[in-house]
Amino acid sequence: MELNDKKVPEVVIKRLPRYYRYLRELLNQDIRRISSNALSKKMNVTASQIRQDFNYFGGFGQQGYGYNVEHLITEIGNILGLNDGEKMIIIGAGNLGRALANHNSFIKRGFKLIGIFDNDNRIVGSSINGIRVMSDSEIESFVQANNVDIAILTLPRSAVHDMANRLVKCGIRGILNFSYSELDVPESVPVENVHLSDMLMTLSYRIKNQKD
Amino acid sequence: MELNDKKVPEVVIKRLPRYYRYLRELLNQDIRRISSNALSKKMNVTASQIRQDFNYFGGFGQQGYGYNVEHLITEIGNILGLNDGEKMIIIGAGNLGRALANHNSFIKRGFKLIGIFDNDNRIVGSSINGIRVMSDSEIESFVQANNVDIAILTLPRSAVHDMANRLVKCGIRGILNFSYSELDVPESVPVENVHLSDMLMTLSYRIKNQKD
DNA sequence: TAGATTGTTAATCGATTAACAATC
DNA sequence: TAGATTGTTAATCGATTAACAATC
Numbered sequence: 001m002e003l004n005d006k007k008v009p010e011v012v013i014k015r016l017p018r019y020y021r022y023l024r025e026l027l028n029q030d031i032r033r034i035s036s037n038a039l040s041k042k043m044n045v046t047a048s049q050i051r052q053d054f055n056y057f058g059g060f061g062q063q064g065y066g067y068n069v070e071h072l073i074t075e076i077g078n079i080l081g082l083n084d085g086e087k088m089i090i091i092g093a094g095n096l097g098r099a100l101a102n103h104n105s106f107i108k109r110g111f112k113l114i115g116i117f118d119n120d121n122r123i124v125g126s127s128i129n130g131i132r133v134m135s136d137s138e139i140e141s142f143v144q145a146n147n148v149d150i151a152i153l154t155l156p157r158s159a160v161h162d163m164a165n166r167l168v169k170c171g172i173r174g175i176l177n178f179s180y181s182e183l184d185v186p187e188s189v190p191v192e193n194v195h196l197s198d199m200l201m202t203l204s205y206r207i208k209n210q211k212d
Numbered sequence: 213m214e215l216n217d218k219k220v221p222e223v224v225i226k227r228l229p230r231y232y233r234y235l236r237e238l239l240n241q242d243i244r245r246i247s248s249n250a251l252s253k254k255m256n257v258t259a260s261q262i263r264q265d266f267n268y269f270g271g272f273g274q275q276g277y278g279y280n281v282e283h284l285i286t287e288i289g290n291i292l293g294l295n296d297g298e299k300m301i302i303i304g305a306g307n308l309g310r311a312l313a314n315h316n317s318f319i320k321r322g323f324k325l326i327g328i329f330d331n332d333n334r335i336v337g338s339s340i341n342g343i344r345v346m347s348d349s350e351i352e353s354f355v356q357a358n359n360v361d362i363a364i365l366t367l368p369r370s371a372v373h374d375m376a377n378r379l380v381k382c383g384i385r386g387i388l389n390f391s392y393s394e395l396d397v398p399e400s401v402p403v404e405n406v407h408l409s410d411m412l413m414t415l416s417y418r419i420k421n422q423k424d
Numbered sequence: 425t426a427g428a429t430t431g432t433t434a435a436t437c438g439a440t441t442a443a444c445a446a447t448c
Numbered sequence: 449t450a451g452a453t454t455g456t457t458a459a460t461c462g463a464t465t466a467a468c469a470a471t472c
Contacts, residue, residue: 017410081420099307190418198229206402208293
């Protein structure tokens, strides 16, 4: 499947995981074929948008038939790189880091958690969900030796900037950041931020303005 | 400050917490006044957008001077309802629920965590970060008695739909959902989803397409 | 007053929706 | 073949950016 020359808008990329989720649910229910119209009703978007979105990547349907669910899942999975077995590490084995390490459902879908790091020597050497906790000082060598793709940062705000710099220097390819602070890394290293406070604030606004 | 009659776009609301964060940082550095232009450089957005955004709420600046940082923080805080002392509960005291309960920085900013619930009787009655863990069966009475605003759901996928229904019935006003499943609640109850798998997928795509 | 910077209108850009010819 | 539904172009809508008059 050749990519169109048109650049895929960010907003389309953000929708792909949601399509992926719904399509897998369909397949679970043994629904093997679906039209953009039927899918649009389930997902509460327009059929037009679905067809436009898929056509950024070349069109996966067939006129008069619709889309083959299994095929579509495979294609979207490939677009998202879910079959590449991206390797992840968690940095910061505090409450949140440990929770994420234990939460297998966050971690599956083709992503492999291969290391956890902390600067507290009392827990270095222990194991969380079968994964060894290593010392912060080993990060560089580990990332390079294992070609780590993604680092999940669950560090205090004060530590996160230095850590991001270290990671960029040793070749990390992407960062999922849970610290309440925006990272200043080169454009070439994509960052996704999970700012829970921001989400609470947005929620608060929406609650407050419910009846205006 | 009177609201304009124009409806505030969702995308503007989503930006408010980020403004709030940056402005607080400025105040920390004892910067008491800033122009849209200076702020735009720090935040990597256009000055035009900043002025447009603020003017949805009536305009907080002064020609020839710029914006008073402290005043702006207060106004945005009010818009977001951060001074309303919204009350929250966490439902599901597994790894993630406990991590969130312990993570005071997620919880501050005017949001009050007043209860944790779980269906495992072995932990009911214990305490996490000074907050009592109660039984699932007490949720309805607790929400009603305490006027709980927000429920944070850290439940298994299978349990989350029923729970959302129970919460809506007893008058919850908003939901922050960590389960990998979309909730089907009335429009009147805003939901924010934290879908970590989706974020990893987006990150994966961006890594994969870095050099195209 | 002169300079700076907002508030606001107008122009541009991009994303969503509608429409329909192509085609399975 | 007739019916269905895509792929794709055109129309609409909304959000961002530019420009500048108002004003501190």
